Amino acid sequence: MxxxxxxxxxxxxxxxxxxxxxxxxxxxxxxxxxxxxxxxxxxxxxxxxxxxxxxxxxxxxxSYPKPLRYTFEFFQKVLMGLEDKKLSNKIQVLKNKLCQKETQ
Structure with missing residues (x-):
């Protein structure tokens, strides 16, 4: 860098x-x-x-930087499991897709 x-x-x-x-x-x-x-x-x-x-x-x-808010939300709520009951729509869709891949 x-x-x-x-x-x-x-x-x-x-x-x-x-x-x-x-x-x-x-x-x-x-x-x-x-x-x-x-x-x-x-x-x-x-x-x-x-x-x-x-x-x-x-x-x-x-606050998370606006351009990276979904990236930070994914890390926080999906990977770290913090406040994972309150997901934005974009992150919920991504989490569902990842869970589908996991079960296949």
Whole structure:
């Protein structure tokens, strides 16, 4: 990820890899950006970054970015099982399709 991309990121997890790194090489850095500020860095892996990002969103009472609201809703309600009884129509349809594939 380029430095200018990090500066434009409103909310998310970033990873920085060494130039020329192979897929199994260790990451140079993993961190979290909120409102264009790096709030955590030197995390162990992207999965930890995602879990911590959800914790920060909850603790700081942040709204999901509009372009990514369904992505975040899917993670929260389907993958993590939090408030999974209140799904938007789009996420409910996706969940139903995934459950159908699972039973086939």
């Amino acid at each position: 380029e430095a200018d991309e990090l500066e434009r990121m409103d909310l998310g997890v970033y990873k920085i890899i060494h130039e020329g790194a192979q897929p199994d090489d260790s990451l140079e850095d993993v961190g979290i950006i909120i409102e264009r500020c790096t709030v955590l860095q030197d995390l162990h892996d992207v999965a930890s970054g995602c879990a911590l990002l959800f914790g920060l969103i909850y603790c700081l009472n942040l």
